[in-house]
Amino acid sequence: MNETMDRYRVEPRLVNPQADEGARRLMAYLCDMYGKHMLLGQQIGVMSTPEFEILHRETGKYPAVGGFDFMNYSPSRVERGSVCEDTELAIRHWNEGGIVTFCWHWNAPKDLIDLPPDRTWGSGFYTKATTFDVDYAMSHPESEEYRLLIRDIDCIAVQLKRLRDAGVPVLWRPLHEARGGWFWWGAKGPKPYLALWHLLYERLTVYHQLNNLIWVWNGEQADWYPGDETVDIIGVDIYPPARDYTPHADRFREALSFTAMNKIIALSENGTLPDPDRMLAENARWAWCCTWYGSFVYKQSERKEHDYSEEFTELAQLRKLYEHPYTLTREDLPDLKTYRLPETEEPGR
Template identity: 65%
Template sequence: MQQKHQPMNADSRLQVQPQLINPNATDHTKRLMTYLCDIYGHRMLTGQQIGVVSMPEIEIIHEQTGLRPALIGFDFMNDSPSRVERGTVGTDTELAIQWGKEGGLVTFCWHWNAPMDLIDEGPDRYWHSGFYTQSTTFDLGKAMDDQSSEAYRLIVRDIDAIASQLKRLQEADIPVLWRPLHEASGAWFWWGAKGPTPYLKLWKLMYDRMTHHHRLNNLIWVWNGQHRDWYPGDEYVDIIGEDVYGPARDYSSQAERFNLALSYTAVNKIVALSENGPLPDPDQLIRDGVPWAWCCTWYGDFIWKKEQDREVYTEHYTEAHMLNKLYQHPFTVTKEELPDIRAYRLPDSNERG
């Protein structure tokens, strides 16, 4: 297949060295970061979030375009201990391992059900929506201020539970673009409801616990706090993600949000469109100089609808012609075009810094 390539004008902000914050990262993880840095500013990975037990989105995209996304977004939602104790069974780890073994790239978020204090009342505060601030009285500020408390102990318990899933991916030699504690500054999730101070403590606790205690070396840390005050520091962040949901059929580049993300730090970091509704028009991305490292369209209604008992593509948010344009454009990378990351070059000593 002919290699797609559509370089943008040189921009010093897009020159990112493949230096991971965890110096003990696996070779496969280092190779992935090197690849991401190599294509950043030149090409964008196609991506798609799946629902939390199934992935009809991928086949629907394939039916429309003949291609598959380079990257799939998974979720540890049903691995949250306060959900597991109510009967949920997480399945995304198995799906991600299979996708990674097939050569696809993996990103994970975690809709973390509050460890305790779930309200569990109707009409919209039931336990299964316990990641939302409105569905729990869990107070992160108090928990992080008292390491002897039950609340703090349960936070660590939950982090350890997810670490056990990430270990399974590490044992399968699959790097993970790991995007925890997302959209914190919006305060609609409990981990952001008490402001930046306890959130920053939680981010650093999670990083230290997963990296040093559990020795997870397959993670590329994607911070998605979406406000400068919530930025934990360059030593705790590999990549910056922005979640942008424009109006239906708004194919703009979202340049304002891209430039905002660049402003969070004086150190060059890769910036990704970690969640989106409508797809961005690749021609507008090139025109505006907005090379998101990847996009990751949200699942369900953003991609498909039920029609005669089967899932079919819906054009409500992104028309079929734009879906095809993005997947077939020289600026984008689909799964079919990914190199074998396991055989990709390692960064040399100068690049590592």
């Protein structure tokens, strides 16, 4: 393998030594295809979820990676009446042959500002909509704030256990976009964020024994990196201008620099889709992309069937992606429930 391709040689070992067979099979597949193909993904909407069907209508195919969100399972939203079915939708996507990734727009556990129109409880994951202090919480483990963090993590563990029990491995991307500071978990800088990351990892992996998780870190800057021992995959979120199909090779190389190890690099969120030919030409071979929902995919309409929106990615460009030999859709995936286990594993694991 030449030097430019050596960056894509990743050992299929997960940071959790107790990772279950489903997670290990998925990681083996991701390592096998990394650098050779990019998986096409799509995040579903929160209240309305027409994205998959619109893409199928326009391309004849479904995205390989389905993006879901635990946002409305957050206790401070549930107590205000929110409901969510993302767990059920994710199980269905997996059983139909797809790959599941989850983020968590974690509504702050308390201290929501509730000032309409843009600082309401419904936007309580944003720094602007809460006075919850993550630095205080992580510095005072005896406090109510810390106890509520544990409560919230335990509530999400319930959903992750439902996925585990259904045999679903999860590309788990919590505490995303921390560097930006627009989410409360990144509002106080790297130190409390890193402490929260390690708390989340320990609580889910050790206490709850959730061994179906592949940990995707999406902190976006080196000094927010929690260390190789708790990160399986590095994700980057990029929203370029409309119809700008750049492969973002500079951001890809930056992500490579976050660790001295070879880690899979994914375009964990995008608006406009990158051009596959340019990705290959510039050697920015993201493992998957996951287009955000709503106006990035369709025009708002009162009709039952929404029209595809060309505002960000033109229809011809979308179809090029879904037909390109470099990209993979759900129809192209192998049976991940029986995919080979990594050859590097010790006998008897």
